[in-house]
Amino acid sequence: MASTGTGGLVGRGIADITGEIAECGMLGYGMAFQQSAGLHTRLRARAFAFSDGTERLMIVVCDLPLMFGGVVRAVLARLPRGYTESNVMITATHTHCGPGGYAHHALYNGNTGGFRTKTFAAVVDGIVEAALAAHEDLAPAALRLAHGRLENASANRARRAFDRNPAADRALFPGGVDPQTTLLSIERDGRLVGAINWFAVHNTSMTNRNRLVSGDNKGYAGYHWERVLGGCDYLADAPQELITAFAQTNAGDVSPNLNLRPGSGPTEDMAENTRIIGTRQADAAAALADKGRNGEGTSFDLVLDHRITHVDLSDMRVLPAFTGDGRFHRTSGPTGGATSPAGAIPDGPTYFKGFGAERNRVLGALSRGVVYPLSRRLRDAQAPKPMALPASANRVVPLVQRRLPVQLLRIGPLYLIGLPFEVTVNAGLRLRRTVAPILGVAWQDVLVAGYSNAYGHYTTTPEEYDAQMYEGGSTLFGRWQLPALQQIAAGLAEAMRDGRPVERGEPEPDLAGRRFNRGAAAAAPVLAPPGRVFGQPLSLSRTGSVVAAEFVAGHPSTELRRGGTYLEVEREAGADVWTRVADDGDWATRLHWTRGTGPRKRYAVARVEWDTTGAAAGRYRLRFHGDTEDGPFTGVSEAFDVPA
Incomplete structure (x- = not known):
């Protein structure tokens, strides 16, 4: 050892x-x-x-x-x-x-x-x-x-x-x-x-x-x-x-x-x-x-x-020892290329139409024929990048x-x-x-x-x-x-x-107080449908090994339940005694939240799913936890059996 x-x-x-x-x-x-x-x-x-x-x-x-x-x-x-x-x-x-x-x-x-x-x-x-x-x-x-x-x-x-x-x-x-x-x-x-x-x-x-x-x-x-x-x-x-x-x-x-x-x-x-x-x-x-x-x-x-x-990478002089061609070069301001909005195709498709993951001939020709000839420094720093987002945009609103x-x-x-x-x-x-x-x-x-x-x-x-x-x-x-x-x-x-200290450099300014960081608009409120209450179970179903229960739901953002759970899977351990065996941190559980459309937009449903694969035989139920402005609520499904 x-x-x-x-x-x-x-x-x-x-x-x-x-x-x-x-x-x-x-x-x-x-x-x-x-x-x-x-x-x-x-x-x-x-x-x-x-x-x-x-x-x-x-x-x-x-x-x-x-x-x-x-x-x-x-x-x-x-x-x-x-x-x-x-x-x-x-x-x-x-x-x-x-x-x-x-x-x-x-x-x-x-x-x-x-x-x-x-x-x-x-x-x-x-x-x-x-x-x-x-x-x-x-x-x-x-x-x-x-x-x-x-x-x-x-x-x-x-x-x-x-x-x-x-x-x-x-x-x-x-x-x-x-x-x-x-x-x-x-x-x-x-x-x-x-x-x-x-x-x-x-x-x-x-x-x-x-x-x-x-x-x-x-x-x-x-x-x-x-x-x-x-x-x-x-x-x-x-x-x-x-x-x-x-x-x-x-x-x-x-x-x-x-x-x-x-x-x-x-x-x-x-x-x-x-x-x-x-x-x-x-x-x-x-x-x-x-x-x-x-x-x-x-x-x-x-x-x-x-x-x-902290380094301002928009204007840094790079020594020949690192450039690889024996010459000094400079970086330039943050400039997005035409392929950047396209995303990486093996992990996700294009998210802005008109931008290709491999090439963009229009922006490439514009950069080569117009932009780079006007600025030798920009050409040295950014070519052959077909530019889609110029560095000047970052000076209008801090984008990056x-x-x-x-x-x-x-x-x-x-x-x-x-x-x-x-x-x-x-x-x-x-x-x-x-x-x-x-x-x-x-x-x-x-x-x-x-x-x-x-x-x-x-x-x-x-x-x-x-x-x-x-x-x-x-x-x-x-x-x-x-x-x-x-x-x-x-x-x-x-x-x-x-064993020497280094210069701290100048960090990025604190943008927390800027107008555009004061918060997104609040979500549309969620109500219980007429004749129903929050947490009320609506259905219980089974598809293969997955058991699912639906409940009348509020909006999950009312209370994020950080450190807690929106759901529990409980197993009967005795008369009126139930023990939690899974929660929303488990791989076998999923919580789907859906808002209605049209006239039903103010109503929402939570679907709790549990994959019973590998679960011990016994009697189980699903519990859903939510919150409204008036406080928390809990819904409990019907009990169901998981066979041996």
Whole structure:
């Protein structure tokens, strides 16, 4: 048995961050019609606090579509002294089926009717709760780091761009994906109590046709390890014994849809694909934990370090040492390419008609023939991008963030480059190879922690950028964006190696008080139909293994029930004694919420579904919880039997 690393304190925390599950635009795909209409799995923040006696550090992994600077700012203001923007990393798993409207930059609230104060509060409050719980949980722990390979959970969705990279780089990733799965495991008294896994795959197994809030494959991976394998109960009064987070890394051009079609691969059922891809990540991580306990992982004493700087990427001078052509270059203001509105076809179809995922001849000709000849600097920074959204638009209304944080964290032998970007596999490789030799470590021990602390869209290699597929069109600051980030990361690594501080830089302005962030219009009220009351059961049905009950419903946004549940599955345990066996955090349950149309628009129905597969034989019932302005209500279905 390998020796166990000691000398540090580690704490864990988990909290609910689920926002509005009804009539709120979902963030990720940008589809106007994708409005939340129920709940499949709750979204959670999983926090891990570290202390080596001198330094502190915290990582919070959130089941969210994106992370925004406004959220980070609000969270940091509520953390205990000693936690700062430098030593706290707040990162998103990038599910595309979470409620939106929690950004302070206007682009991300386009299908939500504006800023959603309730969803923003749910996100911030939950992250703070998880972080505070992790801080309070600090205790001696053993840490291990292990690397492995996961080959059947990802596919490159932009191969034409990837294949432009040098052959030596491509040879490291023959499948066009990064198969490295990395696990940081936390043990107390020889028992696994926490883990953070990093693996590069988009959290897009659920397509833009899904309208149920979902943590997608990475959310399921956490659920599977914690609740299925670990037996944790999210609603129990006792603290959760096992907390496992599945974080992103360089997943920018990597899809979970193995057949490179939305919702396709390994099966043609998007929910089943979510479960399978999530299970594969969880099983690979659990295997690494087992190997670590058998002496194959790296045990280490806890040593922490951290650096952060804010950089205006709209005007950065990039040195020849990083540009690759021996010349100086500059980045430019955030400019969207014509392929960006089209989306990534393997994960979702076009969401703006007229924009192609591969090319746009009209905008391409306009950019080449008119715009670029008028500005040599813009041509050097952005060509050959066919421009669809010029940088000037961002000066009228703050659409996207221009000043962005770049972070470097150390946890023993592991280094994390915290970036607010979706970084492609090969772009991640270059960043890792930039930092690793400066710090004297293998590049495999340096990970790109994408989707962290803010959001600035994509980062590709210059070669991939020239292909101008979706990822290149969404590399807003131009062809030299990756070299600029390499330059910044190198500076952070040198400062960490030498024990020097770095310039903080100027952060993005706080936009919370701007007029367009004062809140979306309230949803139309929901009433009980004449002769009925809220919670009244309407029907009970069974289709195959799925039992469903419908109830008269209020609006779920009246009370988000964060940390609670909208539904329960109860099993009869004796005369008038019922025991909860499942809730809305379980994979086997679903809640569909539907508002009527026409004259019935003010009425709503909640449909509670439970898949009885694997359930013990017995007598059961379904319970639905809701709220109105007058208070909570509960509905209970008829009892039904599940046979042996």
